[in-house]
Each structure stands twice: as C-alpha cells, then as structure tokens.
Amino acid sequence: MGVVAMWEMLKEAIVAYTGLSPATFFTILALALAFYYAISGFFEPPPPPPRIVEREVLPPPVEVGEITEEELKAYDGTDPKKPLLMAIKGQIYDVSQGRGFYGPGGPYALFAGKDASRALAKMSFEEKDLNGDMSGLGPFELEALNDWEFRFMGKYAKVGTIKKTVAATDGPAEDSSQTEDAAVKDEGGPSKNPDEYAHPKEVAVEEVAKE
Template sequence: MAVQLWETLKEAIVVYTGLSPSTFFTVLTLLLAVYYVVSGLFGAPPDRHRPRHIEEEEMPPLRPPVQLGEITAEELKAYDGNDPDKPLLMAIKAQIYDVSQSRMFYGPGGPYALFAGKDASRALAKMSFEDKDLTGDISGLGPFELDALQDWEYKFMSKYVKVGTVKSEVPVAESESNAEPSETTSRDIDSAAAAVKSDETPSNTDADKEE
C-alpha cells in the first residue's frame, strides 16, 4: 500500500511540476532553508501561543493603592483611567475602590469603561449603560435590583481595595439656613410675649392707682 502511494505521489509531482521527484524535494528543501534564514535576520514571527507568565511579565507593575479620603463626585471623574499617572477608581454606594488591576474591563476601551470615575450604583443595580443611570442615587429601586447591587458590592469588597468615599452632595448651608428662621421666630415670639406682659403690668398698676 505504501509503495503504491509513493508511486502515485511521484507521478503527481512529475505531472504538476514537470520536475523529477528528487529535483522537487531538493528545491523544496532549499526554499525552507531560505525561509528560516530570512526569518532569523528580520526577527522571529510572533508566537500566538506564548506562555501566560511571559505576557504578565511584560505588563507594568501595578502601583499600590493610595488612600484619598473623602472626595467629591466631580473630583472622582479624574480617575477614569485616561490619565496613566492616576489610579483607576470606581464607586459603589459612595465607597470608592481602586480597580486598576481590572483595567481591561473598566479602563478606556473596556466593556465597563463608562462606569470608571463615577459612583455607578444605580447603573450596576439595573445593569444599565444609560447616562441617566450613572449615579449613586439608588432611590426607587426594586428588591431584585437592590440584591444585584449588593452582589456587586460584595464582589468589590472582596477583590479591590477601598481608597475613599464620595462626599455627599446635600448642601449643609441650606439645612442651616432652614433652621435659622425657626430659631429667630422663636426668639421673636418670646420677645413679643415679654413686651406684651410688660405693657400689661403698668396698665394694671395704673388701674389700681385709679381705684
């Protein structure tokens, strides 16, 4: 059987190339030799099956997380991954986490890049990619959405380092200004009552004198 295949192969070489089998294999060997020489001069072809540890060694080492404390939502936007000198941050329920190790997901070009630099609690709970949901406001969410958000929070707590909190946007001055009128009104009422009492006392005295 092998002999028949060899004879068939030789006949095919002669028919399709016009060369004798020995000449054909000699030319093929020379072409392979030239290919390897050229490859050695201009660099080896890229290896698509490089070991994973080699790829990891080529990646720059991650910087240790830096504690930021309390920052505003506007300040958090600066940590969306577009500045290579800053960590990649994301917040859930006002808690800020360093997600730099998952840049392929949350960094520029990643599937969740729009969540970076924001408190995306509402978007994560609803699995929404709409701009209106990129907020930390979770009011009005249903029980299933809150459970989903809780799962995300547990995941972030176990995987990433917390580096700060998002400052509340409720203005303090407004609450204080609302309290001041009530205090002033109370003092005014007491003063008015005292004035009325003082006005009544002399009038009573004068009435006694008249009697």
C-alpha cells in the same frame, strides 16, 4: 494480479538489481533509515524557550479619603498617572487592575470615576443612571447591587468614601418667639411687658402716692 504474484516479482527485482536477498535488502534499508533519523536529530535547531509574558506591575493602592463625586471624576482612567477608581454605595475602590474592563475603551468604561450604584443595580448604561441614587430600586435590583458590592470587596482595595453634600440654607433660622412677638406688636395686640398689664386701680393708687 494477486498480492503473492506482486511479492514474487519484487523479490526477483531486488535480486536482479542489487544481488542481495530480499531479507538482506530490507535489513539494510531499515538500518539506513534508523541512521538517518539518528543523525538528523543532532542538526535540528533547539526548540525556542517558553515565552514569558511580563505583567504590568501596578503601584499599591493609594488612599484618597473622603472626596466628592466631582473630585472622583478625575480618576476615570483618562490620566494614566492616576489610579482608576469607581464607587459602589458610596465606597470607592481602586479598579486599576481591571483597566481592561473599566479603563478607556473597556466595556464598563462609563462606570469609572463615578458612583455607579444605580447603573449596576439596573444593569443600565444610560447616562441618567450613572449615579449613586438608590431610591426606588426594587428588591431584585438591590440584590444585584449587593452581589456587585461583594465582588468588589473581594477583588479590589477600598481607598475612600464619597463625601455627602448638604444643601446650604440662606441663613440661620429666626427665633419663633421673636417672630411671634413682632407679629403681635404689628397687629396692635398685647405686649409681654408686665407694666402694660397693671390693673387700673393699682395705677390710680400709684398716681395718688406720687401727689
């Protein structure tokens, strides 16, 4: 059965069941659909308002001044009341806004509360590299460390420095001249007393004068 034959059968059915011409029938059908969509639009619920994501407001960075590496460990993020700090090349930065990276559970949490210069230069997560010792680093590692430093300088606030510790000595250094004098006396050598260097003739003259 061709398309033309099907169309003729449809027109005959419309006239037989509705008593309307095909043109009138389709016009009424189009108007009914338009009216339906117009009315249904009034009863649709309004779209939900856009969701506003509230970001955590962080307190301003607090200067910690010059502290030791041991004191820096207290700012590793385990205490939520303290800022999250990290050091590079002896300079301490407040990385609280990057808590998702450097806070507990973050991919770089091992670096928090430490001077991680060596670890960043070597891209190492080993415990032995979590310190500020830069000795023995190659040129490429130093360049990588400088890149990290520039990134931190542009993103995080500097709040302090690492205090350099100096190994204490047992006591004040002994005067070398005193040590030499003591050694000479112990060996029975000449003393620095000028009277002990007097010529024998001068000694004899002094004894005669006394008599």
